[in-house]
Amino acid sequence: ARSSHLQLAAFALGTVGWILCTISMGMVEWRVWHVDNTTIISSGVAWVGIWKVCFISYLHVSPGYKEQFCHKLSGYDSSIPHEIYAAQGLLLIAMFMGLLGVTATIFALRNVYMGVPRKTLITHFFLVGGCFYILAGLCVLIPVSWNFYSVTHNQSIAFPPSYDMPSSPAAQEAGAAIPIGIVAVVLLLLSGTFSLSYRFPATANAITK
Numbered sequence: 339a340r341s342s343h344l345q346l347a348a349f350a351l352g353t354v355g356w357i358l359c360t361i362s363m364g365m366v367e368w369r370v371w372h373v374d375n376t377t378i379i380s381s382g383v384a385w386v387g388i389w390k391v392c393f394i395s396y397l398h399v400s401p402g403y404k405e406q407f408c409h410k411l412s413g414y415d416s417s418i419p420h421e422i423y424a425a426q427g428l429l430l431i432a433m434f435m436g437l438l439g440v441t442a443t444i445f446a447l448r449n450v451y452m453g454v455p456r457k458t459l460i461t462h463f464f465l466v467g468g469c470f471y472i473l474a475g476l477c478v479l480i481p482v483s484w485n486f487y488s489v490t491h492n493q494s495i496a497f498p499p500s501y502d503m504p505s506s507p508a509a510q511e512a513g514a515a516i517p518i519g520i521v522a523v524v525l526l527l528l529s530g531t532f533s534l535s536y537r538f539p540a541t542a543n544a545i546t547k
Contacts, residue, residue: 443463
């Protein structure tokens with residue numbers, strides 16, 4: 339079991355990376371827009387996620403109160419930029435791939451620490467788990483990098499009028515979801531590398547099936 343300590347670390351890193359991927363996917367703070375017109379967006383700040391757009395407004399509420407308004411982004415809406423539409427699909431795939439990677443690694447570690455001498459079985463499950471981790475990391479890397487590029491170039495989004503959002507901000511910055519996604523990518527890729535590096539102990543009396 340000593341030879342699998344690195345793979346145990348891979349399981350821990352992969353699990354945390356998968357959780358961070360899920361958190362990032364659900365957050366609305368992918369892009370933080372700063373707007374000049376505060377008539378509707380009272381705080382002057384709006385958050386653009388991959389599933390919805392939100393902002394704080396004092397409009398239509400009692401004085402002294404504020405309310406957060408959100409509009410869901412539909413995959414069928416032509417105004418949604420490609421990087422957000424791609425992020426919706428790729429992060430769902432990443433979450434599924436990460437879960438498969440965690441499951442495969444658990445099964446392999448279970449066999450190792452229970453002393454099951456099935457060399458081929460254990461090696462294959464670590465291999466499968468590592469591949470799933472790496473695929474999940476790549477699926478997170480693409481939308482995170484693409485959206486970060488859009489933020490740094492201050493790209494606009496033609497929101498429908500019903501969203502009460504300007505088509506372009508005065509300025510924008512990366513929200514918390516992007517650095518969380520970057521950390522998830524690093525952890526998932528490390529986890530995949532560690533899982534793929536497993537070598538069954540040559541001294542063990544292993545069954546090769």
